[in-house]
Amino acid sequence: MNRLPITKTPKCLVGGAFIRSESGRVYPLQDSSGEFFANIPLCTRKDLRNAVEAAAKAFSSWSARSAYNRGQILYRLAEMIEPRAEELVRAIMTTQPDRPAAESEVQTAIDRIVHYAGWTDKYGPLLGSVNPVASSHFNFTVTEPMGIVGIIAPEESSLLGLLSMILPAITSGNAVVALTSHARPYSSILLGEMLAVSDLPAGVVNILTGARADILPTMATHEHIRAVYACVGKAGRTEIQKGCAESVKRTVFLDEEKTIDWHSESAQGLDKIRSFVESKTVWHPIGN
């Protein structure tokens, strides 16, 4: 007699804990052959609120860590995921059965983590400056993380796309609340499970699943979120920008209606980090 395998109940990651939506609602996810795969939490605005609170708690200590320490933690994440790559490949394949594509996506994702691990102690001097002012003052500009960044991940690339958006934000010390792909959430959920056991402090990355219509308006208007990074269409951009205006939130958009090459070099780098830091300029007199 064949043993009946244990199926997993997918959960979201909030403040380091695996949660189901406070609403108790779920939506069914089918695999690529159309079979029922699992029930995915349908998160609500209250789940988002809780995630923001978890992110806020994590932000102060994460942003206060040394750049070196953040780099080590990110590299450790890559180390942890590498031996579990096959798990991620199979997670992607539940909805996208192209194995070579899934393998390539996972490899790029791991390499991207390593890429940003190396940035933590280098973006500062490249984006900051010592400014030669005309008066007798020492004047320098440093960067600081903004705080909590809200992310709307692309529908297409649940693992690489999501990670490519999370990494530049957390590299500089931001905390993140991300909504995954609605149609292909499972690799994101698995990524959450890996983040939870990594050295990344609880709450630095929070991953919600569900419908954009439930999350997006609240993410745009929540005043504690200081920036929104969204891969959405024109209607989404309009809605987010309008909501963000209420608290003068920073917005960075990727156009979902265009094809994004997530494997490209240009999908990572210094300019992405720059989008989620503030410049702070300090003046001090030079004198006896």
Added chain:
Amino acid sequence: MPAKRPNNPARELLFGDLWEFDPAPETADPNIAPRYQLFINGKFTAPKSKKYFDSISPRNEAKVSEIAHAGDSDVNAAFEAATAAFPKWSKTPGAERGKYLYRIARLLQDRAREFAVAETIDGGKPIRESRDFDLPMSAAHFFYHAGWADKLDCAMPGRRLEPLGVAGQIIPWNFPLLMMAWKIAPALATGNTVVIKPAETTSVTAMKFASILQDAALPPGVVNIVTGARETGAAIVGHPAAAKIAFTGSTAVGKWIQRELAGSDKRLTLELGGKAANIVFEDAPIDQAVEGIVNGIFFNQGHVCCAGARLLVQESIASEILHKLKLRMRHLRVGDPLDKNTDIGAINSLAQLQKIRDLVQGGIRQGAEIFQTECRLPKKGFYFAPTLFSGVSSSHRIAQEEIFGPVLSILTFRTPEEAIEKANNTPYGLSAGVWTDKGSRILKMSAELKAGVVWANTYNKFDPASPFGGFKESGFGREGGKQGLLDYAKLA
């Protein structure tokens, strides 16, 4: 810990009339025309709207000039000119573009006094400031950005900066010419063309500046200046040809612009309001701190978005600071801004004066203790005596709202953590001040303060090489430095 220096109230210094200064009016000719047209495609152009409005001098309420009121079709013409000029201007070699900016800087320096007088007459700021600050700093911004024009490959490692297109720019009335320089110089250096609107009450130096652009032989259409009120600004914000909007002004209008641009994919930078905390620790150099507090709030009548409007004093020195502040305020000469000895000039408009009066009345009603210097204010014109409120709590309206006038609120704190908590207790985050002799504390405080500019043991300092701009609801984007440059370019 510094010993308390008790101030015996019986010991008063005598600041009487033994030696009064005679009037010392600045007499240089401002060369203000009776009527100004729009500046579109390199030419002064009458508005298709055929409408004009009066510019009033806040120093005596006299009419200064008539200003064209640009309607939608005028704004459209300006954008057409800017769009037509863009291909050639953006492909002009950086070194050549830079030379135009150098020329503009020099021409501004040549006519600095004339412009300073015009700025003072039109806007009400003291001639000492327009002469010693606004004009030199405006020229410096062009000079600084001129040098960037051929070095755009060096601002961001591994990337090349490319222009965005036509930048629509809207500037406020507190530093009319200087804000124009802040906006135009980086836009041109990066190869953009410009449609800019000065504030309704302060258009004169903008239109005078147009003549400098002509003298510099800047190609037609590269900079277009449209004057008008809020509708004109709205037409710029809404114009489909704008690749970027840059706005300096109130947070309310900034939010409106951000909403308006939703879904448009136009770039946006906002430099909005503030309610800066100026934090004084007991080990600060007291006399310089007092000077910094005064400069922080009374510079330009307090019409400064980064004004140090909330003074946070460590409790142990609160009475000494208050005493010295009052003493210092007695030497602030309030009056005709054209007088070379005037420290505090006219409030920019009647509407602004009314707003300041309302907020001050509110402060009195909420129970804060008011102190105003005794000064004879001119009978005509818009003036407001330097004011400070003590006994203010964080919840008072005067401690929360931007007053944009010569009004200081004093609060106290006991520990650094409390100071940071109070300083950050605001939706704004433009600037902050810290005064202490302890170096490590300065670095700690500046790291904790949520503000884009932190002045340590100084206040209200500006430089084209130094990026300026806010956190939180004080806006986003920077002006000045390489950071400011990046906000006018896309990366290739």
Added chain:
Amino acid sequence: MKSGNPLSLRKLVCKVGSVDEVGLGERVAKYSTRSLKKESKIFALRLAASMVDLTTLEGKDTPGKVAALCLKALHPHAGASVPCAAAVCVYPSMVRHAKPILRGTKVKIASVATAFPSGQAPLATRLAEVRAAVGDGADEIDMVINRGAFLAGELNLVQDEISAVREACGKSALKVILETSELETGDNIRAASFLAMQVLREGDFIKTSTGKTAANATLANNQIMLDAIRDHYFATGVEIAMKPAGGIRTAKQAVTFLIAVKETLGDRWLNNTRYRFGASALLNDLARQLMKEKTGRYQAPYTFSEASGSY
């Protein structure tokens, strides 16, 4: 502060407060932008003239030179109504030559003493010099502080010496030269001001410089000392007077210094019992500017007798 209670410079700076030189520079730069016209300018020029300690401090000083200086102090310029100077300032050996000319006039005799300008002589020698000058008729004594002791941190010694000189002065007023250029920092100048003021009497002076070093009175060190005088006044009620010396050569400079006094200490310090200029060439320029105001014509320098200034 009690003598015998060892006082370190750091403790003193902590107690009296520090100075930020850049902020100070910005404050005093504003004085220079004040613009004086008409009556307010004439008032300032005349006031400045009445505050001059007309000075000659040279190895080649002779009784004849000092006599000429005294006459100049009494009658600065024939054509313009220039008030007489506040005092002449000479070496101790010259006091007895000035006395017969100035006795009974408003012009006082000031004498530098205490091994001017270095102060590097035994205390007994310095005190003897003070007593001799006072004995010869000096109304005012300009002493130098022991900068070596100050910089070595022997603050009690510095203060005790000032007390001793003050005793030796008797009824003559004392001016304590800090020699700001050798103290170098704003913190030091402020601390030294308090160190001196704490043992001075109302109407005694603190003074910037000997005029014998590279840097002399500046608007900045003048301001540090005016601020200190103000703070001392509020703490004690004692009005200490101020004398910048050296480097103030033009009327415009002097007027700017007076604006600093007006805006820091107010009207009660705008007279020659509370403020002086240690200068020589200055008096000529003041007379020249007053003549210009009177006649409306710019004046050539050669119509104004050149006082042989040591500073």
